[in-house]
Amino acid sequence: MATENKEEETAVKRVKTPETLRGMKDILPDEQIYWEYFRRRAREISEAYSFGRIDMPILEDEKLFVRTVGKQTDIVEKELYNFVDKGESKVALRPEATASAVRAYINHGMLNLPQPVKLWYMGPMFRYDRPQSGRYRQFHQYGLEVIGGADAVIDAQLILIAIKLFEDIGLKVKVEINSIGTAVTRQEYKIELVAYARKHRKELCEDCTRRLARNPLRLLDCKATGCRAVMKDAPQILDWLDDDSKQHFMTLIEYLDEISVPYVLNPHLVRGLDYYNRTVFEVVPDRGDDVELGSQSALAAGGRYDGLVEQLGGREETAAVGLAIGIERAILEMKQQGVEPPPLPRPDIFFAQIGAEARRLALRHFEEVRAAGFNVVEAFGKASLKAQLEASNKVDARFTIILGQLEVQDGTIIVRDMESGAQETIPMDQMLDYLKKEMARK
C-alpha cells in the first residue's frame, strides 16, 4: 500500500507551489519585531495627540481616487490597482488613504463633531508599479489627517508629530517644506515656468523635455546636472503665491521656529497628487549632508488639502492637512541606520513532559503557570526529554519544569535551572510558590 502511494506520487505531476504575486511580500515573524515596534510607537503618539483611529475599506469606488488624486497623475493613470467586480462596478484597491478618510468624514457627518477632526490610520495600500527597493505593490502606510482646521498651527504640529515619531523609532531625519499655493496660482506659475524652461530647452534632459508638457513642476527636482543648472535661476513658486497662502506659509515658519523644528526650505519640492495646496512637506533620512539620497528616499510626505472635502461633496471651505509615512521605508531606514527594536522578552519557563500521562497533566498545568503571569513556553509535540531540553535551551528559558511518569506518580515536578543545571524536586501544589521565589531571586 505504502509503495503504491509512493509510485502514485512520483507518477502524478508534482504540485507547483504558488508564489506570492509580484510586488507582494510576506512579513515573517522575525521581521515583525520591527513592525511591532513601529506600530506601537505610532499608536502611542497618535493617542498622545488625541487622534482617533479609523479603518477604511481597502477596496473603494474607483471614482474616489480618479477624482481626488487626479486623472492625469501616474498614481491613477498607470498605477491604480483597479478592476470590475462581479456587480459590474469599477473598483480600485486604495493607492493612498486620504481620499477615503475625507469620504468617511463626509459620509458620517463628522462636520458635527468638534473641529478639527483628528484621525489616524494604518494599513495596506496598493500601487501597480514595478517593484524595487523600498517600493512594493502592496505597501503600508501610517497616516494622520486633521480635517476642519485652516490655521498654520495645525500644519506645524503635524510636522512636529512626524519628527517626534521618527525620533521615537530611533531615526535621524530632516524635513523639507514648501508651499505650492492654490490651484489657480499654481497654474499661473506653471505657465511661467514652462515659458522659462522653453527658452532653455536645449540644455534640458530628455525626460524634462517630456515633463514640460506633462508635468512641468517635476522639472524642479530633476537630478540631471544640466537641468539643475537651468532650474537654479527658474522662477520660484513662492513668488507666485497669493497673499493668503504667503501669510499662511510665513506663519507656519514662525511656529516651526517656535518649537525648534529643524526644517529645510525646499522651493523645488512638489507633490504628485492633485489635491494638495499650500503647505507641502517631506521627511527624508538624515545621513549627513554630503550623502546623496536615492529617489525612493522619502520616508513620509504630506500637506494641506483645503479643497478636497468640498470637492467630494462636503461642506464648503473645510480646510484640512495630513501626512503619511511609508512603513516599509521607515523599517528599511531603521536597518540602514542600525536601529535595534527591543527584543522579545526572554521566556521564564519551559514546560517539558515525558509520557502520555504526563503530557495530559502538562497541558493543564501549563495553563496554571501561564495564568500566574509567567512567560512560559512548551514543545508538547516533542516526545523525548532531550529534544525538549534542546528546545528550552534554544529559546533561552531560565527554568525548565520537567514532568515525567515518576513525577506524575509522586505528585511532584522537577524544576531545572538552565544556567547552573541544578534541579530540585518539589510537590506539585507548591510549584507556583517555588517558581515565584526562584524568579525573584534571579
Add this chain to the structure above:
RNA sequence: GCGGCUAUGGUGAAACGGUUAUCACACCAGUUUGUGGUACUGGUAUUACGGGUUCGAUUCCCGUUAGUCGCCCCA
C-alpha cells in the same frame, strides 16, 4: 512602461558540458527507550519555468516568470 544584473536544498555558498550535484548553517529523527548549550549518524534539491544546441546541459543560446538596481513615478 524602459534599461542593467541575477536565478542551484529553508538560508548562504561551490561545481561548470560528462558517472549517485558538493559544503556550511538551519530543521527533523536518532546515538541501549528520562536530562540542553559539545560530538557523531541518518533524513531533507526532478539546479525558477518552457524551448533550443549537443551523444550528453546545473553549466551554452532564446523566451517566460521572479528578484534586484537604475529611470519614470511615488510612501
